[in-house]
Amino acid sequence: MASSSRPHCLLNEPDRPYLALGLEGSANKLGAGVIRHELDGSSTVLSNFRHTYITPPGEGFQPKDTALHHREWALKVIPDCMQKAGISMHDLDCICYTKGPGMGAPLQSVALVARTLSLLYGKPLVGVNHCVGHIEMGREITGAKNPIVLYVSGGNTQVIAYSRQCYRIFGETLDIAVGNCLDRFARVINLSNDPSPGYNIEQEAKKGQRLVGLPYATKGMDVSLSGILTSIEALTYDKRYRADGLARGPDDTDIITPADLCFSLQETVFSMLVEITERAMAHVGSKEVLIVGGVGCNERLQEMMGIMAEERGGRVFATDERFCIDNGIMIAQAGLLAFRCGLTTPLAKSTCTQRFRTDQVPVLWRH
Incomplete structure (x- = not known):
């Protein structure tokens, strides 16, 4: 402006x-x-x-x-x-x-x-x-007064707080944004882009039952997501794939489904985001979290953030897909x-x- x-x-x-x-x-x-x-x-x-x-x-x-x-x-x-x-x-x-x-x-x-x-x-x-x-x-729709903001979208991942007529960035992604990470993995497993790849990953993750170990990379107030994407892509392209498109686990008997991978990716990445958001809340003494951006529609992210906020005596504010x-x-x-x-x-x-x-x-x- x-x-x-x-x-x-x-x-x-x-x-x-x-x-x-x-x-x-x-x-x-x-x-x-x-x-x-x-x-x-x-x-x-x-x-x-x-x-x-x-x-x-x-x-x-x-x-x-x-x-x-x-x-x-x-x-x-x-x-x-x-x-x-x-x-x-x-x-x-x-x-x-x-x-x-x-x-x-x-x-x-x-x-x-x-x-x-x-x-x-x-x-x-x-x-x-x-x-x-x-x-x-987000502030207008939810009525949040002075929240810590988690801004998560296809091109941005930031933890933000307001101070002295400026939105200060407390932490952010060091490489790719969370939405970009989810979208790229959706393309790897050939999920539809309608209405959005992130939404379809969310629906697929609800069917997942196994939590696959993936890199967890929080660095102070920042996160790194390129490594986790590379790791989960390697699992997807593993040469041990069966004819039906399912990957075998480490002992060649357990089966890892695409739904398991979506579930694991969400759980790991969202845990990282909850951690840095909680750290920002503790730093400024805030009891409010406002989630904005396209990935903010994800119900699992809202649920995980809500558990953390409730444990701190706070609450989460989020909007639906319209906003x-x-x-x-x-x-x-x-x-x-x-x-x-x-x-x-x-x-x-x-x-x-x-x-x-x-x-x-x-x-x-x-x-």
């Missing part, structure tokens, strides 16, 4: 309702949403539309093809979003778009749409950090908060960046 000045913040004394359109397209989901900030300080979601680019089993999504998907579906998703909200572009106070982080080509496609709408209707732009969008939507998975309304929420604090993005600087850290954003709307 960028601004040439910092006018008086209107958050605590709104003189009228404020409206924002949010556009999200950092990965394979194109989202558009309209939010209204009411006079009493509450927020109302007027519409929240999303369309996902889904590839065949065993394949990931390429930047070029994903960008083409976003350009094509923007012509349907945005009008549907505005119609559902019952407003026109002229009613908006600002147009918000994902500045980063994310995949370059899809980000650029959505930024181009946002710039075009800004020029056509004379509305200010607000470039939004994708990670901050997740956090602010956990990438969506336009989270960009609208974070963007409108910034806009009401005087933060806008000049047209000449309405670019995108694949690297945009959570702690680079001035969080002027929190005190």
